[in-house]
Amino acid sequence: MMKIQSYITQIRAIFSYRVFTISIFVLLAFVIFGILFSNVKPQTYDIELFSISDKTIRSPKTVQDEIKTEEERQKAADEVEPVFVYKKDIVQNRVSLITSIFDFVEEVHKETEDFNEDEKAKLASLKKKLTENVTEDVTKSMSDQTLTALLQADTKELAHVKKIVIEQVGFFLQNRIRDDSIDTFKNQIEETIENYSFNPTLKVAAVDIARYAIVPTEIYNEQLTDERKELAMDNVEPIRILQGQVVVQEGHLIDRETYRQLELLGLLESNTTFKPLIGLGLFVIVLISLLYYYFHTLSVSEEKKQTYLILISSIFILSLILMKIVEIIEQPDAILLSYIFPAAMAPMLISIMLNERIAMVMTILLASCGSIVFHDGITGSVNMEMALYILLSGLSSVLFLANQQRSSILKAGLYVSIINVFVILFLKLLGSGQYTNVEYIYYTSFAFISGISSSVFTIGLLPFFEAGFGILSTMKLIELSNPNHPLLKKLLVETPGTYHHSVMVANLAESACEAIGANGLLARVGCYYHDIGKTKRPQFFIENQMNIDNPHDCLLPEISKRIIIDHVSDGVKMLQKYKLPKEIIEIARQHHGTTLVKYFYLKAKEKDEEVVEEDFRYSGPKPQTREIAVISIADSVEAAVRSMKKPTPEQIRNLVHRIVQDRLQDGQFNECDISLKELEIIKETLCESLNGIFHSRIEYPELKDGSITMK
Structure with a gap:
């Protein structure tokens, strides 16, 4: 597939x-x-009013029931009692009014005392005084018989009636009287005055004046009432249908209220x-x-x-x-x-x-x-x-x-x-x-x-x-680094020198990659497999030529060159056969780039000056990533340093610098995104690692019996 x-x-x-x-x-x-x-997706239901629900329906969201909330607010407002305010100044005003009536009667008495005026003239004079001097139109509320009875009473009787009426009016008006209880208090003051012994005609007048004086002392305050209603309405918590709340149980009737709630929640098909x-x-x-x-x-x-x-x-x-x-x-x-x-x-x-x-x-x-x-x-x-x-x-x-x-x-x-x-x-x-x-x-x-x-x-x-x-x-990558991998076991058994070389290159490449922020693990694992092609002809590579003659001494440079170059393509084929990742295969393919196999090129040129340099170059491609560029440097550096006898740090530094410069001038890094600054970091890191590997060792003296003294 x-x-x-x-x-x-x-x-x-x-x-x-x-x-x-x-x-x-x-x-x-x-x-x-x-x-x-x-x-x-909003779930809707095909539900008819007054039908039986075939399922339990829950609210998909929390919504405020405005209608129900407004009903509760109105109910709370209706429960607020009307506010009545007791007006204390009404008592004084009514007492003053009744006092004024009696005072004007007395005044008419004095004015007509020296004149023999008839009752009609006196009544007219009294009405005129009441109309002109009293803000309230008493004459329309009080009958002529009452006023006439007052005018007919002598001074002593009038003073007595005045005292009693004013006292009783002042007493009864101390109560909190509302419109709905006004008749009760008028009847009570009438009964009270009737218990006094007056002239019958004068008693009727006194009762009439007393009843007239009784007015509501608690007045309905519309503003305070409205404020309390508003407060009561504000204190009502909004009625909400909560998310997950059961709106209707399975088997229950869909009444008007339930239907309204379903409509409010948008659960009816008509309200999508x-x-x-x-x-x-x-x-x-x-x-x-x-x-x-x-x-x-x-x-x-x-x-x-x-x-x-x-x-x-x-x-x-x-x-x-x-x-x-x-x-x-x-x-x-x-x-x-x-x-x-x-x-x-x-x-x-x-x-x-x-x-x-x-x-x-x-x-x-x-x-x-x-x-x-x-x-x-x-x-x-x-x-x-x-x-x-x-x-x-x-x-x-x-x-x-x-x-x-x-x-x-x-x-x-x-x-x-x-x-x-x-x-x-x-x-x-x-x-x-x-x-x-x-x-x-x-x-x-x-x-x-x-x-x-x-x-x-x-x-x-x-x-x-x-x-x-x-x-x-x-x-x-960690799995591929396992030495038990078939290719690594093959490399170790058949080409132990190449295996050791690969491990050394892996150490160098990993530290250099990590120093420039590249993938060190990928470089390490790629190094393990980069020379796997050498297992096809191991004896033709110098690291595997232990105790044997170099077979290249008997071959033409062109043939030797082909054997050396072919280890790249052979390795790629082996890696593809074992289905290794593309990144590992590309490391094996690109680690030599298009570099020149200089030894055999120079050897061939000694015999034929017309030798074409391109024929002695690897087929490439050049390194495409920073990791492969580092591996290509580490590969050459490790082999070169290993061939040196007792390398000093200065020799190693010069060698590393020369190899990097040769690769740079040869254009081997033109196709990867490595910078000159990173190359300097790579050189420093490789030098540090190589100095650690190839550091000077103490030569222990050999004793006469052939053993070595350890110090």
């Missing part, structure tokens, strides 16, 4: 980088939207809304924007960017599919199965194949999506508890997977399981722990299984992703 990488290469040949990359992002956005669509879908669209845009920004700032080739993007998208979609499967299996109103989701799988895979940074970004994106997928059966809601669970599970897996070996995946999964258990207990106990012991056992079991299953999925899926996408992960 063709690798996924091959399909990507074919598609890339058709479209430009920009078009292909944008297409991937757009396709990923549509896939995410499609997977999450059912979790936010697109707002949740718009919200999901914005959510997907945020996710894609984060991924786009990450890849936009990623410092790798365009080809690798696209490969990594498709890899991450595949793992992301796979995780979302697993989420949906768990959600589908999960039964409503049962133990939450969502905690069994392998939340650490995707971060583990990406951390191993790419790096920890994008693994953490993936964890955040998965946690966000998980909060939507695992919505506790409430469509369109967000489960922050599940988001926190996935986030902590994923981040802990990245932290525990620092040592990237396959054996460490299960160990990391075990640690993640423990973290998951603690997170679950934290989440459940934080809410007062309203769960049974059985539920606690289920939740912790699911959390533990989640961590273990994450590591199992990672181990199972990792080879497929590595092979399908051509990803050379740190874990794969």
Whole structure:
């Protein structure tokens, strides 16, 4: 079956980088939207008024019931009692008014005392005084008989009546009298005055005046009443239909109130809304924007960017599919199965194949999506508890997977399981722990299984992703560095000199790569295999010529040159046969670049001046990466220094400088992104390493018996 990488290469040949990359992002956005669509799509029901519900319907969101709230506010306002204010000045005013009436009667008496005026004239004079001097129109409220009775009374009787009426009026007006109780108090003052012994006619007048004097002393205050009603209405809490609240039970009648609530929640087919879908669209845009920004700032080739993007998208979609499967299996109103989701799988895979940074970004994106997928059966809601669970599970897996070996995946999964258990207990106990012991056992079991299953999925899926996408992960490199690999065993057994040379070059190249920020592990493993082609004709390479004559002494330079150069192509074929990663194969192919096989070229030129230099060069290509450039330098330097007898640090430094300058002038670094500054760092690092390897040793004296004295 063709690798996924091959399909990507074919598609890339058709479209430009920009078009292909944008297409991937757009396709990923549509896939995410499609997977999450059912979790936010407004669920509607075909329900008729006064029908029987065939299912239990819960509120998908929290909404305020404006109608019910307004009813409660109005009810609270109606319960507020009217506010009445006692007016103390009314008492004084009424007493003063009654006093004025009697004073004017007395005044008329005095004015007419010397004149023999009839009763009508006196009455007219009294009315005139009352009208002109009293703000209240007393004459319209008091009968002529009452006023006439007062005018007919003698001074002594009038004074007596005046005193009693004023006292009783003042006494009764001390009470809090309202409009609805005014008649009661008027009757009471009438009964009181009738108990006095007056002239019957004068008694009637006194009663009439007393009843007239009684008015409400507690006045309705509209402003205070309105303020209290407003306060009562403001104190009413808004009536809300809470998210998850049962609106109607299965088998219950859909009455008008229930139907109104369903309509308010948008659960009726006639009230479909697109707002949740718009919200999901914005959510997907945020996710894609984060991924786009990450890849936009990623410092790798365009080809690798696209490969990594498709890899991450595949793992992301796979995780979302697993989420949906768990959600589908999960039964409503049962133990939450969502905690069994392998939340650490995707971060583990990406951390191993790419790096920890994008693994953490993936964890955040998965946690966000998980909060939507695992919505506790409430469509369109967000489960922050599940988001926190996935986030902590994923981040802990990245932290525990620092040592990237396959054996460490299960160990990391075990640690993640423990973290998951603690997170679950934290989440459940934080809410007062309203769960049974059985539920606690289920939740912790699911959390533990989640961590273990994450590591199992990672181990199972990792080879497929590595092979399908051509990803050379740190874990794969560590596996390839195992001396038990068939090719390394072949190299050790058949070409021990070359094996030793490869190990030495690996040490040099790794330290130099790490000094310039390149991939030291890739350089080390690549060095192990870079000369594997020498196993085809081991005796033709000087490091393997122990106690034998050099076979090149008997060969023409052209033949020797072909044997030396062919070790590159032979090695590439062997590496391809054993299906080693492309990066390792390219190291074997490019580590000599297009350098000249100078020894045999000069030897051939001694016989024929017309020898073409190009015929004695490796076929290349030149080093394409910094790692291969470093390996090419380390390879030549190690061989050259090893051929020196008792090299001094100065000799080593000069040799390293000369080899680097020769490669630089020969244009061997023209096709890789290595800088002159980095070359200086490489030279310094190689010199330090070589000085450590080839340092001077003390020569121990040999005794007469042939033994060596150790000091």
